[in-house]
Amino acid sequence: MTTLVPKLRVEDLCAWYGERQILDRISFDVPAQRITAIIGPSGCGKSTFIRCINRMHELVSDARVQGQVQLDGEDVYDRHVALEQLRRRIGMVFQKANPFPMSIRDNVLAGLRLTAESPVRDDEAVEPALRSVALWDEVRDRLNHRAETLSVGQQQRLCIARALALQPEVLLMDEPCGSLDPIATARVEDLLGDLRERFTIVLVTHNMQQAARVSDRTGFFLGGQLVEFDDTDVIFTQPGDRRTEDYITGKFG
Template sequence: MQASDLGKEKKEANSVSPLMDIKNLSVFYGDKEAVKNVSMPIEGNKVTAFIGPSGCGKSTLLRTINRMNDQIDSAHYKGEIMYDGVNLLDKKIDVVSLRKEIGMVFQEPNPFPKPIITNLTHALKFYRTKKSEIQGIVETALKQAALWDEVKNRLNSSAQSLSGGQQQRLCIARALALKPQVLLLDEPTSALDPISSAKVEDLIIELKQHYTIAIVTHNMEQAARISDYTTFMYNGELIEYGETSQLFTNPKEQRTEEYLTGKFS
């Protein structure tokens, strides 16, 4: 299956059906079931946060969405992740196309040790983007990542000369350059100082106008500030999924209440 088959018809914001539908998803590392029979929607043009203690399966779930776990030999799945009528877990899916459509940014900023501009053009060249379009795409992606003004006069400087926060926004720009529909963010601010974190948070809120965002975070205040929906996971299970405003003020499940209020043992 090619990239063109994925996300061909972009869904409208606020559409009734979710952009993505996770159905009875279980993820195993060998015999260990890291994600247990999870079903939930990912709504389009919204931010969905995943919270829960370390090892609860939230990062595994996120990494399953764009098949990053395929790189782990012992990883295997059950269930479906439906996206535009396609099951993303289907063996026939071209994962390279999938990752163009569903971009990912990790905990540690990981720019290529190359000039800033190369960080964006590298993948564009790989996907054979027309030379005439590249300059415009680079500028748009850097503007969307709120980095353009800071780097426009030094695009040929090494990406490693940027601050941690700038590097992380560059990684977001790198993902945006491929015009994905979904952005997966795995603890994108945990290695950043508060000011850089605030910039990334502002950026996430800005980006949801154009992209669907799923974010794993250990920072519950961050989840409360930036997300529209929150999923609380524990021990591989989805304990509660709901609107962030409801989950943080009046959680339905006792375990969610205990985790949010720090009474978890």
């Protein structure tokens, strides 16, 4: 495995919902400006894992976390970390497109407006954000239309634009194509290729082909443990662990 500058460093991360342990001592480095894919069967803890990175996990009332997640060497679980600031640096895209019930323009600006001390000067941020998700040409004439009028695939790209408008350093994507058809999925995957230059992306997916197509590194989760983490080529061509091989060859999952 080639050495790269780590953007995120995860050390002995454990997570629980109530008494149920979801993650068990996860440790690995997420390289900067690369796409890191997290694969594994349903319920293996991959979603919980990325929710621990931007501390969304703790929104659930009986959730608990132990261990460290370092962003550029700083522990995000440090007592002095401001959650709002952290989540602006680490953006997130969800499985189900969740545009706010407002116009397309307002959706893009939502992050800036939600957190701005002074009113946001409109439009400056709208075009670049929409361009970077290849949505600008499709919606430029109807920025004032409701976001719900878009197709699901467009809505998901709008949600990505909404996250990008805040210019985060890391982008967490929790099965961003989980509810999209193959064509919309292909568009989002193209997009990922363009975005990897500018952001550090952590992509959770249960679609192995997707991980193989777009990612540089891949981690295989099983039962809350990290079975294997390596360059994507290595994982898919000569995995070091028997369970990884069984999973990627479709013996289970």
